[in-house]
Amino acid sequence: MAEVAAGEDRGGRDRDPEGRARSARPRDGLGRPLPYGADGVERQPEGVVRSPAETVTEAQELLDAGKPFHAHEVFEDAWKSGPDAERGLWRGLAQLAVGLTHSARGNTTGGARLLRRGAAAVSEWSAERNQHRPYGLDLTGVTAWATDLAARVELTRTLIDAGTEAPRLRRP
Template sequence: MASDRDRDAEGRARSARPRDALGRPLPYGTVGEERAPEGIVREPGRALSEAQELLDARRPFHAHEVLEDAWKSAPDQERQLWRGLAQLAVGLTHAARGNSRGAATLLERGAGTIAPYAEAPPHGIDVPGLGTWARALAAEAAAGTADLDVRPPRLRG
């Protein structure tokens, strides 16, 4: 079966289309934003630093890609933490794109996913602060009162 989908070197479907700062696909041939390299195993401190830089630069989609790589390469006991952080970045992506409903859903889901790590958060991650921030923004987004150009969270306390 022939496929006209973009594929990476291992044959996995991977869009080669350029993307804007919020991860929206642009037409082929358009100059897009530089993408965070995917499929890289980073040590946790580096992943957090890179993700924070991307969040601070208002590029939550790209921060999500860094956090997703960390999630996929994390030890079993930390996988849900990294998954939740990636969900928070996707929630911010939806907020920045003006999708209040998607923002509320993903921010609430991310807050719930990281919550079990609140008592002993690894790597200096501010799990309690992130949970409070995410739930407050999710509630505002759900009510339609959120400033969707929100200041990015601090991943570490």
């Protein structure tokens, strides 16, 4: 019987220390897997509990750096660890980050679809609670940004620059 390498199961899949399937391949700024041994972008740690303010600040920094895939992971942490009443907000913001990721990768159809889905989720959450600026978030502006970007990527079908197209989560 062949030896199984540490961090790998018998099927050849990478595993994290808890035994969950988790690719150890490095990734680029848009979350695309790179060949083993390549220099990649440091991954966001998963399962981090942040305050809402920390979540928004960290996600904005990642979006501005052209790393929407990583911003999605920050929003996903908030969605999974935050109060039930806020899950729709954080899930919608995560969908927007994934929509930006797909659009920057050239998947304009999927990107536009996720941008619209995220915009609808954020807008619905905001309307249900009559909260348009929770944690300083500009949900009206973010929704308008997503709707506009979805229309543009569908129309042009060209790659976009994720950092240039990043939304402003907060407005003064």
